Structure formats: structure tokens, C-alpha cells
Amino acid sequence: MSSSTNRLFKxxxxxxxxxxxxxxxxxxxxLAWMSIFDGIPPLSPLLKEIPFIWVTFCLIEYFASKRKTLYYLIVNLLLTGIFFAAIMYYKYYGVIVTYHALQQVNQVTAVKNSVFSLLDPYYLLIFIDIVVLGIVLIRIARLRKQQRGLEPxxxxxxxxxxxxxxxxxxALCIFNIWPNRASMNEIKKAESMGILNYEAYTILSSKKEHLVDAKQINQSVIDKLKGTSKPVDPAYYAAAKGKNLIIIQLESFQNFLINLKIDGQEITPTMNKLAGESLYFPNFYQMVGQGNTSDAEFVVNTSFYIPPNEAATQNYPDKQLPSLPKLLQKNGYDTATFHTNVVEFWNRGELYKALGWNRYYDQKFFGTDHTVFFGPTDEVLYAKTMPELEKMQASAKPFYTQIISMTAHHPFTIPHELDRITLPERYQNTMVGDYIRSQNYADWCLGQFIEQLKEKGIWDNSVVMLYGDHQGLPKYSLNKDELALMEEIYGRPYSNIDMINIPFIVSLPGTGPAVIDHVGGEVDVMPTAANLLGISLDDQIHFGQDILNQTYNLLPERYYLPSGSFLNDKALFMPGVWYKDGDQYPLAKDGVTQALTTEDEYNRALKLLQLSDSYVKQLPDRQAN
Incomplete structure (x- = not known):
């Protein structure tokens, strides 16, 4: 063995x-801190992360008498993986990843295009040392055979x-963790503790959640917390009694698209026309979590909030869920849901059974032709759904169908042959530009479908509700050029409120257009539909409200915003460590920033989440079938 390799081994x-x-x-x-946190103090990453790193290294030094370098490399790989996961998860969800996200691993391959689209090349540099040191370690392993006993x-x-x-x-790790446990804001908590300490804390502090006794949860308690009361003579009550209900859930559709023009080109002419002819709610907001689209399906059809961890499809599919499909079936409706992806994605098959749909149509029905991302395009979705709706229309029963569009899915890179507009050069090869052209194509597909509904006489015999399932352009995923494009569109910096703002449109036969400024969220869809159809919710617990008849709303938000965030009719509130150091963002742009939210609303919003979690978790288990 050469003297140089011997020195390398030593x-x-x-x-x-x-x-x-x-x-x-x-x-x-x-690198991780600069990617996640804003305005970090220069020494914070060093003071917060190095104690945890050295705890693991001390264990190696104390217990590993052989193959010590290998153990260092393994620990380096594991900690690097945590930092990398934290960066990528934040870029997609805007929150700090925890061990709960391991349940999502089986979904990663399905959304690999979305993941890769967020991957700046320099992030991969985080793994370069592992490759180089791995090669060196192999060389050392060979030398070790010749130099037994050299390792001190x-x-x-x-x-x-x-x-x-x-x-x-x-002791330093405990010092970083202990005083910061009470923080509601996960981002603030991770910044105060350090990313590695926060990950350890989430595992070690995991404990059984305190559930409120289901007997103590009733609609009057919920309504009191929400600050609402049942109107004596509700507007629009039974205005569509006996009509079909068609809910169209639009993939990643944000409200800023309504009436947007770029260089004179209408981006979503179909939705613009609908907003101008129907009941249009511009102050409507997403209420989804890790499950995104599947969470929107859950919230809309149950009027419950998403669970605190993981997707609803991972938490609640074994429960006997009260739902809109079941409610309408009791009132003589046929029910079906349509989605071009495979039903196993996000465990939808089990969710659909729990929701009680009579039938579901997935990729087995729609086939694999004309596929974009996870399944056939919206053209195929609508074309093959239409004959099924005709069959349902021909029966003696009214029907409820939910149709889930998917073509405009992140990362929005649909083939250019599907383009129906040409964007200016500044939008080319940007996520904002790809988002806009994919939504333009999806809007065209929707327009074709609506024309068919009208031709077949289904449109005039149906209440049609349309909403975006969740945001498409997380502000933390956009680079500075893309944020500049969003500022150009809005005329001001792109904000958290803008990000979660989705449209809600209700086409009601025989009713003229109206813009209704009431604040609402996806949890409110079921009560609003029940009011229009003249169906009572007196015997069904729900956390939403009929936003046609309520001007005040209290909407707890989870996941894409820190825990403790909520909306009322005036502002979005986001907590700091607690309520008093939180921030409020006015919905109206009138310059008023004081006294828009209260600590009482903050506490009531948290209580509503606890009641929803408690109620659903104590529902009877359904029998598997």
C-alpha cells in the first residue's frame, strides 16, 4: 500500500x-434555512442545528470502534435527507415536513413531475459530498483489510x-426545544427550535389527542362557536327543489383567473361568462391539506374540516361518514362521481365507499388515451361523462354528480399542441405561464361540456356548482421572476390571501346573476346546496354554513397556512408564537388594518377544529366491503 493511501486511511x-x-x-x-425561513439571523442555523448534529456524532465516537467513517457517512446521509425533504416539502406545501409525511411516500412517484418542477439544480449539491465521500470510503474499506488495527x-x-x-x-437541544413548544405556527416553531430539533420533537411529543365527548358536540354548539344563527326565512330556500346537482371541481383554479386578460387575450372565457351569468362568490377559500384534491372532495361532501395530520383519505375512510351523497340518496337522488385518475390514488376508493357514492368512474372507465399527467385530459373526462349523465337524466330520479377535472395539474406542463393561446415572451418557460395556458385549455374543455349540457336539456334542470379545489401557484414555489409576473397580474405583491382564494360559482335555473361578497370556504358547499335543494340538515352535524344567507363566517385554516390561522369576513389571521404576535391581512384593500380579528375568534376557530376532529374520530367504523 502506498504511503499516500496509508495517510488517507489514517x-x-x-x-x-x-x-x-x-x-x-x-x-x-x-442552505435549508435560507430556502425556508425569511431574514435568518447569521448564527441561528449554527446555534440551533449543530447541537443536534454533535449529539449524533458523539454517539458514533462513543460506541463505534470500527467502521466509524461509515457511520458518519450514514448519519450524514440521514440528516441531509431531512434537510432536503424540508426544503422540497416547504416548496410544495409551505409547511415543515414531519414524520407524518412518510405516509405520502407511495404518492411521490405519481407526482414526480410536480416534485421535479420545484427542484432547483443547486439543491442537489446538498448530496455531492455523500457521493464523493462514498467513493473515498470504498477505497478505505479496501485499505482496512490490509491495515487491521490501524483504527485508533x-x-x-x-x-x-x-x-x-x-x-x-x-442540554442545548432541550434548551432550544423546551421554551418554544407552545408556538402554534409550525414555521416559527421550527425556526426557534432548529429543523432537526423540531423533527425530533414532533416524534417524541406525539401523544394521544384529547377528544371532546361526541355527546357534547351538537349543531347549536357549533353554530355558537361560528357566530351564526339560522335565518327564519332563508333566501333561495328550495329554489332548485327536485333539480339535479352537478358539482364540478376544477383542478388548481384560483380566483385571479376570473376576467383576467393578458395582452388582450381572455384566459378563462367560459368561467368569466359563468361568473357574469350566475351567483359568483369572489371571497371563497380553499380548506385542504396534504391530500389536496381528495381533501377538497372530502370537505365539500361532509362539511367537516381536514384532519390535523395526513390526508382525510388516510385518516377517515374507515368511518361511517355523514355525507352529501348519503343525504341526497335519502331524498331520492342517484349519485356518482367521475375522475380520470386511478381510484387507488390517495386511497380514493375507500373514501368513496365511506362517502356512500352509488358509483364511481375512474381510469378503468375513461381509459388511457389522450393522457396528461395522471390520466386522460378534461376533453376525455367530459366527453365520456356526458353519456352517463344522459342515462341518469333519463331515469325517474334526480341525480347528484361530482366531476373532478385534472388537466390543469401542477406542474402545468401540458403539451404545447393543446395550447389555445400564445402568451407573451415574458411568460414563456415559467410556472406562471404554464399555469395560465393549462387553465386556458381546461376552461375550453369546460366550455365544450357546458354546451353539451345545454343541448341535452340537463343544464336547465340542474344546479351547477363550480369551484377550484386548491391553489395552483404557492408563492413559496415561485422564483423572483414568477413573483414579478404575479405582481403584474395583481397590481401588487402576491399574498397568502391571493394564494388560497378560489372562485365559487352557482348556476341556478331561473335566477339572475349576482356577485355575493360573503366569505366562504369549501366546508360551506354542502349547507349551501342543501338550502337550494330544500333539504334539511337538522339531523346532520356540519361545520359549514349556507353562505347565501350568512354574511359573517369563521373559517379555520390548516396546513397551507400555520395552525391557528383563520378567516373571518374582514381578514386572514396568521399566528406567530401565539395570537398576540400574529399578523392579520385585510380582505378589502381599503387600508384598514386594525381590529379586524379578535383573540376570541382565534380561540373559537381552534375549538371548531377540535370538535370536528373529535366528532369524526368517534364516528362508528364502517364495515369493509
Whole structure:
């Protein structure tokens, strides 16, 4: 063995791995912090992350007498993976990843295009050292066979030093974690604790949630918390009694698209026309979590909030869920839902059984021709759905169908042969531009479908509700050029309110157009539909309200915004560590920023979430079929 390789072996077998890997992980800590947090103090990543890193390194130094460098490399890989996951998850969801997200791993391959679209090339540099050091480690392993006994043993004095450093770093970890446990805002909590400490805290602090006794949860308690009362003579009550209900859930459709023109080109002419001819709610907001589209299906059809962790399809599919399909079936309706993806995606098959749909149509029905992203385009969705609606229309029963569009899915890179507009050069090869052209195509498909509904006489015999399922352009996913495009569109910086604002449009036969400014969310769709159809919800717990008849609303938000966030009729509130250091963002642009939200509303919003979680978790289990 050459003297140079012998020196290499000795160099890596000594104390230097502790220093080398510490430096590498400090650099990665700064990369993660700069990608996630705003205006970070220069020493924060060092002071928050290095104690956790050194705790793991001390364990290696104390217990590993052989293959020490291999263990350093493994720990380096694991911690690097946590930092990388934190960056990518934040870019997609705007929250800090936790171990709960492991349940989503089986969905990653399906959304790999979305993941790759958020991957800035420099993020991959976080793994370069692992590749290089892996090669070096292989060389060392070969040398070790020839140099048994070269690896130094841990002397007693070194053991004492390692034990002291371990105790000090563990104390620092606890010091970083303990005072910051009460923070409601997960981003603030992770920044105060450090990313690695926060991840450890979420695992170690996991405990059984306190559930409110289901017997104590009733509609009057919910309505009191929401600050609403049942109107004596509700407007629009039974205005569509006996009519069909068609709910069209539009993939990633945000409200700013309504009436948007770029260089004189209408982006969504179909939705613009609908908004001008129907009941249009411009102050309507998403209420989804990790499950995105499937969460929207759950919230709309149950009027419950999403669970605190994971998607609703992962938490509640085994429950006997009260739902809109079941409610309408009791009132003589046939029910069906349509989606061109495979029903196994996000465990939809089990959700559909729990919701009680009579039938569902997925990719087995729609086929695999003309596929974009996860399934056939919206052209295929609407074309093949139409004959089924005709069959349902021909029967003696009214029907309720939910149709889930999908073509305008993140990352919005539909083939250019589907383009129906040409955007200016500044929009080319940007996520904003791709989003706009995909929504333009999806809008054209919708227009074709609506014309067919009218030709077949279904439109005039139906209440048609349309809404966006969730945001399409998270502001934390956009680069500075894309944020500049959004500022050009809005005439001001793109905000959290803008991001979660989706349109809600109700086409009601025989009713003229109106713009209704009442604040609403997806949880309100079921009560609003029930009012229009003249169906009572007196025997069905619901956390939404009929937004045709309520001017005040209290909407707890989860996931895409920090825990404790909520909307009322005046503002969006986002907490800091608690309520008093939170921020409020007015819905109206009149310059008024004081006294728009209250701490009482904050506490009531948290209580509503607890009641919803408690009620659903204590529902009877359904029998598998």
C-alpha cells in the first residue's frame, strides 16, 4: 500500500471525520434555512442545528470502534435527507415536513413531475459530498483489510471529553426545544427550535389527542362557536327543489383567473361568462391539506374540516361518514362521481365507499388515451361523462354528480399542441405561464361540456356548482421572476390571501346573476346546496354554513397556512408564537388594518377544529366491503 493511501486511511480513521462532517452539515443547515425561513439571523442555523448534529456524532465516537467513517457517512446521509425533504416539502406545501409525511411516500412517484418542477439544480449539491465521500470510503474499506488495527481506540480521556460534549449538546437541544413548544405556527416553531430539533420533537411529543365527548358536540354548539344563527326565512330556500346537482371541481383554479386578460387575450372565457351569468362568490377559500384534491372532495361532501395530520383519505375512510351523497340518496337522488385518475390514488376508493357514492368512474372507465399527467385530459373526462349523465337524466330520479377535472395539474406542463393561446415572451418557460395556458385549455374543455349540457336539456334542470379545489401557484414555489409576473397580474405583491382564494360559482335555473361578497370556504358547499335543494340538515352535524344567507363566517385554516390561522369576513389571521404576535391581512384593500380579528375568534376557530376532529374520530367504523 502506498504511503499516500496509508495517510488517507489514517486521516479518515482519526478524529477528523467529526470536524469534516460537522462542517458539511453546517453548510447544509444554512442552505435549508435560507430556502425556508425569511431574514435568518447569521448564527441561528449554527446555534440551533449543530447541537443536534454533535449529539449524533458523539454517539458514533462513543460506541463505534470500527467502521466509524461509515457511520458518519450514514448519519450524514440521514440528516441531509431531512434537510432536503424540508426544503422540497416547504416548496410544495409551505409547511415543515414531519414524520407524518412518510405516509405520502407511495404518492411521490405519481407526482414526480410536480416534485421535479420545484427542484432547483443547486439543491442537489446538498448530496455531492455523500457521493464523493462514498467513493473515498470504498477505497478505505479496501485499505482496512490490509491495515487491521490501524483504527485508533477511544482513550479514556477522549471518552470523558465525548461524554461531556454529548451532555452539553443534549442540554442545548432541550434548551432550544423546551421554551418554544407552545408556538402554534409550525414555521416559527421550527425556526426557534432548529429543523432537526423540531423533527425530533414532533416524534417524541406525539401523544394521544384529547377528544371532546361526541355527546357534547351538537349543531347549536357549533353554530355558537361560528357566530351564526339560522335565518327564519332563508333566501333561495328550495329554489332548485327536485333539480339535479352537478358539482364540478376544477383542478388548481384560483380566483385571479376570473376576467383576467393578458395582452388582450381572455384566459378563462367560459368561467368569466359563468361568473357574469350566475351567483359568483369572489371571497371563497380553499380548506385542504396534504391530500389536496381528495381533501377538497372530502370537505365539500361532509362539511367537516381536514384532519390535523395526513390526508382525510388516510385518516377517515374507515368511518361511517355523514355525507352529501348519503343525504341526497335519502331524498331520492342517484349519485356518482367521475375522475380520470386511478381510484387507488390517495386511497380514493375507500373514501368513496365511506362517502356512500352509488358509483364511481375512474381510469378503468375513461381509459388511457389522450393522457396528461395522471390520466386522460378534461376533453376525455367530459366527453365520456356526458353519456352517463344522459342515462341518469333519463331515469325517474334526480341525480347528484361530482366531476373532478385534472388537466390543469401542477406542474402545468401540458403539451404545447393543446395550447389555445400564445402568451407573451415574458411568460414563456415559467410556472406562471404554464399555469395560465393549462387553465386556458381546461376552461375550453369546460366550455365544450357546458354546451353539451345545454343541448341535452340537463343544464336547465340542474344546479351547477363550480369551484377550484386548491391553489395552483404557492408563492413559496415561485422564483423572483414568477413573483414579478404575479405582481403584474395583481397590481401588487402576491399574498397568502391571493394564494388560497378560489372562485365559487352557482348556476341556478331561473335566477339572475349576482356577485355575493360573503366569505366562504369549501366546508360551506354542502349547507349551501342543501338550502337550494330544500333539504334539511337538522339531523346532520356540519361545520359549514349556507353562505347565501350568512354574511359573517369563521373559517379555520390548516396546513397551507400555520395552525391557528383563520378567516373571518374582514381578514386572514396568521399566528406567530401565539395570537398576540400574529399578523392579520385585510380582505378589502381599503387600508384598514386594525381590529379586524379578535383573540376570541382565534380561540373559537381552534375549538371548531377540535370538535370536528373529535366528532369524526368517534364516528362508528364502517364495515369493509
Amino acid at each position: 486521516w479518515f480513521s482519526g478524529k477528523r471525520p467529526f470536524v469534516i462532517f460537522s462542517l458539511l452539515l453546517i453548510v447544509k443547515s444554512y 481506540k477511544l482513550r479514556r480521556s477522549h471518552r470523558v471529553a465525548v461524554s461531556a460534549l454529548f451532555a452539553l449538546c443534549l
